[in-house]
Amino acid sequence: MYTLLGGDGRPYVSAVPGRYGGHRRSRIYGRLDCPSALRALARGAYRAHRVFFATEIDATTAGYRPCAVCLPGPYAGWKEHR
Secondary structure, rough: OOOOOOOOOEEEOOOOOOEEEEOOOOOOOEOOOHHHHHHHHHHOOOHHHHOOOOOOOHHHOOOEOOOOOOHHHHHHHHOOOO
């Protein structure tokens, strides 16, 4: 079982793993293979604040912004509409 965050920002249990990972403090989400997130995880400074989302819609409605490194298109759209 996996714990994901829904669009309301509340955790729920899912039988399916999340497709996106996020950082609770910085409110940024991205792909699970994001080079920037993987570097942070390797340093050990990220794991305690890691959250997961099933969809990008869940992440954005929960108040997270797209990662500029692994999601440049959605990030550009987010930045334009800020």
